[in-house]
Amino acid sequence: MDILNYTDDHKKFREDLRAFLAKEVNPFIPQWEKDHIVPKEVWRKMGEAGFLCTAQAKEFGGHGKDFLYSVIVCEETSRTGFTGLTASLHSDIVVPYIETFGTLEQKKKYIPKCTSGECISAVAMTEPDHGSDLASMTTIFEEDGDHYIINGTKTFISNGINCGLVVVAARDPRADNPYQAISMFIVEDGTPGFGRGKHLEKMGWHSQDTAELFFSKCRIPKANLLGQLGGGFIILMEKLQQERLVCAIGAVCAAEQVVEKVIEYCKNTKEPSGKPISKNQGTQFALVEMATEAKLGRVFVDKLIADHMEKKAVVVEVSMAKYWTTDLAKRTVDRAMDIVGDPGYLEAFGLARGFRDVRVMPIFAGTNEIMKRIAAGFMGL
Numbered sequence: 001m002d003i004l005n006y007t008d009d010h011k012k013f014r015e016d017l018r019a020f021l022a023k024e025v026n027p028f029i030p031q032w033e034k035d036h037i038v039p040k041e042v043w044r045k046m047g048e049a050g051f052l053c054t055a056q057a058k059e060f061g062g063h064g065k066d067f068l069y070s071v072i073v074c075e076e077t078s079r080t081g082f083t084g085l086t087a088s089l090h091s092d093i094v095v096p097y098i099e100t101f102g103t104l105e106q107k108k109k110y111i112p113k114c115t116s117g118e119c120i121s122a123v124a125m126t127e128p129d130h131g132s133d134l135a136s137m138t139t140i141f142e143e144d145g146d147h148y149i150i151n152g153t154k155t156f157i158s159n160g161i162n163c164g165l166v167v168v169a170a171r172d173p174r175a176d177n178p179y180q181a182i183s184m185f186i187v188e189d190g191t192p193g194f195g196r197g198k199h200l201e202k203m204g205w206h207s208q209d210t211a212e213l214f215f216s217k218c219r220i221p222k223a224n225l226l227g228q229l230g231g232g233f234i235i236l237m238e239k240l241q242q243e244r245l246v247c248a249i250g251a252v253c254a255a256e257q258v259v260e261k262v263i264e265y266c267k268n269t270k271e272p273s274g275k276p277i278s279k280n281q282g283t284q285f286a287l288v289e290m291a292t293e294a295k296l297g298r299v300f301v302d303k304l305i306a307d308h309m310e311k312k313a314v315v316v317e318v319s320m321a322k323y324w325t326t327d328l329a330k331r332t333v334d335r336a337m338d339i340v341g342d343p344g345y346l347e348a349f350g351l352a353r354g355f356r357d358v359r360v361m362p363i364f365a366g367t368n369e370i371m372k373r374i375a376a377g378f379m380g381l
């Protein structure tokens, strides 16, 4: 029995999205990888077609659909083997901060633009010297009449160049308790004192506009505080479950896509004797092991999706899934490369980009070591 119940409407949505990606995204991937950016126009097309902010409430400008539509967007964009168009980060990680913790005015102001793709969103936590340890961040804010003034530098921010709004975490330097010192703010493109650094040259994710962001006496109205003053940690913690689940879904899809590709290659490629290489026992063992692991990942993640939709607290399991599935994606593409050999090393084959792109998955969205620390804590270790 399937763990997730997809209705005909979900299936139609998946087909429409797959067709959209085949027409509007796939043919342009090589060019965007060279340009190191995805044109903003693509986000607008995706928004117009109804594929952004599917889960946000209709009254705030979203599509009011269940989380399975988010899952479909995550799966289908992952299936393209292309990481530049971070729709899930936008719709299922950043915009939910605004939907859950924003004021009515903030929701009405920002969510419709995020749904249409007119405004691309980003979240800025990481700093040049502070990744995992958020409590020690050095970006600070101070009050100045009706405004807050933010000073500091963020780095490795996905959508950093294209974003029209960024949810920024900053610390009150006067607060004693580091866990009550962080607040979250919405900073819009064009705000005085908000600047973007260079587009970071990375090992993979070439068309993802990961960038540095600078806040230099960046003055924002007090209305742009997100949630409670000093409530930043609570905001970040509450959304971690979905953020890491989305990451795990993407990782399982990456592994499945590689397994599919390498099996097809082995069935269709013949040895000089004329025998398909899939008939070699050694290759069969490797392919079966890879397919089994991908299925294990799929069952684990689908169960967590079901639990998440039932609003169960599965932070520990999601932390385990984030570490296990991202390691799975990494070793799957590595093994596929060994099986395919030379052709796999060519850009045109499609494995090389995957090899580069999955490498970061165990590192970002909370490193896999941190995932294990979280699980260890909950296990009373």
Ligand SMILES: Cc1cc2nc3c(=O)[nH]c(=O)nc-3n(C[C@H](O)[C@H](O)[C@H](O)COP(=O)(O)OP(=O)(O)OC[C@H]3O[C@@H](n4cnc5c(N)ncnc54)[C@H](O)[C@@H]3O)c2cc1C
Pocket: 122, 123, 124, 125, 126, 130, 131, 132, 133, 155, 156, 157, 158, 159, 202, 205, 210, 360, 363, 364, 365, 366, 367, 368, 369, 370, 373
């Ligand atoms: C492509 C890309 C996109 C990104 N997008 C974003 C984004 O949109 N927004 C954003 O804010 N950030 C983003 N990041 C940053 C990402 O979230 C950080 O890389 C991550 O938090 C890890 O931080 P760090 O690399 O500085 O590692 P550090 O925290 O410096 O850790 C270094 C090493 O020490 C280990 N370590 C640290 N603390 C512990 C501990 N307590 N116990 C055991 N081991 C520990 C880590 O596991 C790691 O191996 C992105 C990064 C990349 C590469």
